Amino acid sequence: MSVPATGRRGPRARRPRRAWLGWLFALPAVVMYATFVLRPLLLTVQYSFYEWNGIGASTWVGLDNYGRLFTDSELFASILHAFELILFFSLVPVLLGLFVAATIRGIAQSRLATVARTVLFLPQVIPLVAAGIMWSWLLSTTGLANELLSAVGLDSVTRAWLGDFDTALPAVGIIGAWVLVGLCTLLLLAGMSKIDPALYEAARLDGAGPVREFFSITLPSLRQEIGVCVTVTVIAALASFDIVYIATQGGPGNSTMVPGLEIYYLAFSEREVGMASALAVALVVLVLLVVLPLQRLTRDGSR
Amino acid sequence: MIVNRRETWIGRILLVLLMVVTVVPFLSLFVTALHPAGTYPSGLSWPDSPQWGNFVDAFRAANMGRLLWSSTLIVLGVVPVSLLLGTMAGFAFGHLKVPGHRIGFVVFLLGLTLPFEGIITPLYYQIRDMGLLNTRWAIILPLIGLFMPFSVVWMRAHFVTMPEDLSEAARIDGAGTWQLFWRVHVPLAMPALSSLAILLFLWTWNQFLLAIVLVDDPAKRTMAGALGAFQGQWGTDIPLLCAGALLILVPTLAVFLVFQRRFVAALLQGSIKG
Numbered sequence: 001m002s003v004p005a006t007g008r009r010g011p012r013a014r015r016p017r018r019a020w021l022g023w024l025f026a027l028p029a030v031v032m033y034a035t036f037v038l039r040p041l042l043l044t045v046q047y048s049f050y051e052w053n054g055i056g057a058s059t060w061v062g063l064d065n066y067g068r069l070f071t072d073s074e075l076f077a078s079i080l081h082a083f084e085l086i087l088f089f090s091l092v093p094v095l096l097g098l099f100v101a102a103t104i105r106g107i108a109q110s111r112l113a114t115v116a117r118t119v120l121f122l123p124q125v126i127p128l129v130a131a132g133i134m135w136s137w138l139l140s141t142t143g144l145a146n147e148l149l150s151a152v153g154l155d156s157v158t159r160a161w162l163g164d165f166d167t168a169l170p171a172v173g174i175i176g177a178w179v180l181v182g183l184c185t186l187l188l189l190a191g192m193s194k195i196d197p198a199l200y201e202a203a204r205l206d207g208a209g210p211v212r213e214f215f216s217i218t219l220p221s222l223r224q225e226i227g228v229c230v231t232v233t234v235i236a237a238l239a240s241f242d243i244v245y246i247a248t249q250g251g252p253g254n255s256t257m258v259p260g261l262e263i264y265y266l267a268f269s270e271r272e273v274g275m276a277s278a279l280a281v282a283l284v285v286l287v288l289l290v291v292l293p294l295q296r297l298t299r300d301g302s303r
Numbered sequence: 304m305i306v307n308r309r310e311t312w313i314g315r316i317l318l319v320l321l322m323v324v325t326v327v328p329f330l331s332l333f334v335t336a337l338h339p340a341g342t343y344p345s346g347l348s349w350p351d352s353p354q355w356g357n358f359v360d361a362f363r364a365a366n367m368g369r370l371l372w373s374s375t376l377i378v379l380g381v382v383p384v385s386l387l388l389g390t391m392a393g394f395a396f397g398h399l400k401v402p403g404h405r406i407g408f409v410v411f412l413l414g415l416t417l418p419f420e421g422i423i424t425p426l427y428y429q430i431r432d433m434g435l436l437n438t439r440w441a442i443i444l445p446l447i448g449l450f451m452p453f454s455v456v457w458m459r460a461h462f463v464t465m466p467e468d469l470s471e472a473a474r475i476d477g478a479g480t481w482q483l484f485w486r487v488h489v490p491l492a493m494p495a496l497s498s499l500a501i502l503l504f505l506w507t508w509n510q511f512l513l514a515i516v517l518v519d520d521p522a523k524r525t526m527a528g529a530l531g532a533f534q535g536q537w538g539t540d541i542p543l544l545c546a547g548a549l550l551i552l553v554p555t556l557a558v559f560l561v562f563q564r565r566f567v568a569a570l571l572q573g574s575i576k577g
Binding site for chain 1: 314315318319321324325326327329343344387388391394396399411413416418419420421425426427428429448449451452454480505508509511512530534541544551552566567570571574
């Protein structure tokens with residue numbers, strides 16, 4: 001900008017001096033990130049060592065809040081629920097997605113598949129809150145789910161799925177599965193389209209059936225895409241909030257309480273800011289503990 | 304490709320089945336919305352006399368006009384700024400390779416998996432102390448910060464693929480770094496930027512947690528936050544609730560159907576990079 005004479009010596013020569021100026025480009029982003037993410041994150045850690053009702057004075061309690069995570073059965077249960085939700089948010093969409101994607105691989109270019117691409121994405125586009133409202137209605141006593149069950153003569157199992165202690169958590173899980181299965185299917189399908197078709201032809205000529213084909217070609221080639229699906233869905237399960245808030249508010253009892261919702265209640269209705277923060281720290285760490293190994297797994301696979 | 308017919312048919316049937324499962328909740332919502340207000344319709348039954356007026360009632364009850372305006376303001380506050388800041392930082396880390404860019408990048412990368420619940424408590428007190436509680440800024444400013452990890456990672460991924468020669472050439476022509484950024488790199492980054500814009504729009508519009516914690520007045524929230532309030536208020540009137548939920552869905556669905564190709568591409572790419 002200022003010293004045109006150095007232009008001939010090339011950018012390399014002036015790099016060291018000018019290079020630091022480049023940080024000016026990153027500065028606004030760093031400021032926003034530091035102010036609204038890093039600062040609150042550090043404060044969460046700080047709050048977690050105190051007992052504080054949000055208004056009065058706070059008392060230092062050391063690791064007591066963290067201790068309560070393991071001794072208070074309600075808090076610990078919320079973490080267990082989050083892991084149970086992984087079954088529905090991750091396992092079901094990934095397995096179902098793999099199955100569907102592998103089956104429709106042959107017709108991936110057809111008109112039907114093009115339409116499907118749009119339709120299957122709908123749950124990704126709408127707010128989770130709306131998904132929660134739709135499904136609360138579908139799963140209610142007079143909802144479609146029960147109607148279908150009655151139609152096939154299963155009157156005895158009909159119930160208010162979200163209001164029953166035994167079925168509320170799986171019912172919430174099914175809502176999550178509905179939201180995520182389309183995304184997983186399409187991600188996996190996109191991954192499959194990158195596999196060399198010659199591999200499949202060779203397998204067919206060698207007499208491999210669809211099952212064999214799936215396990216020896218499709219599955220190994222999709223390692224990265226599967227990793228992505230699992231990562232995205234596991235985060236969605238551990239950090240679930242919107243769907244649970246709308247569909248059950250954690251009930252009946254605490255049977256669908258998840259960490260995200262518990263943090264919200266603790267911080268904003270029960271005024272236990274310290275405890276809420278300790279749970280928040282635990283949630284952040286938990287997500288990292290689950291996601292980082294997954295990342296390593298997929299990276300190694302692609303190399 | 305050798306695919307036998309039986310498999311093709313199984314594939315078709317499976318695909319249709321999956322689509323039906325995806326669409327049925329929407330249909331159920333629609334059909335229920337047409338039943339007389341205050342009733343408890345069962346399943347997927349078409350009402351004797353469809354009450355189209357429910358949509359009008361819900362539009363009024365939910366104050367839809369103001370909600371749309373509010374969400375639009377929030378999106379306008381969040382998306383352009385996030386795009387600009389994300390692009391500039393992505394440029395610094397990915398192309399200028401400023402000293403210490405690796406560390407800077409990793410700090411942003413770590414924010415990628417952060418659940419919003421992890422910071423919501425101190426954020427509430429911070430926003431309160433800034434005097435922004437119950438204003439749209441309470442949603443806009445934190446969202447820009449929270450979107451930074453993804454935006455920076457996304458734009459950096461674009462800028463590392465840009466050849467160094469391009470900048471050298473521009474510099475020899477006398478362009479400063481600022482001009483280099485605006486005249487050369489931003490125009491070339493348009494495809495990456497538009498996908499990012501779509502994702503950020505969607506995530507802002509659908510943001511729920513920040514809206515319910517930081518803003519009490521539903522008319523100043525995002526669409527999703529307002530829907531939560533609407534459920535609290537009209538939760539017992541199922542047809543009206545369904546009508547309201549559908550109305551709140553319409554804007555995103557409309558935008559999605561218009562830009563569907565870009566949307567699908569953006570969301571697929573988005574999850575891969577995220």
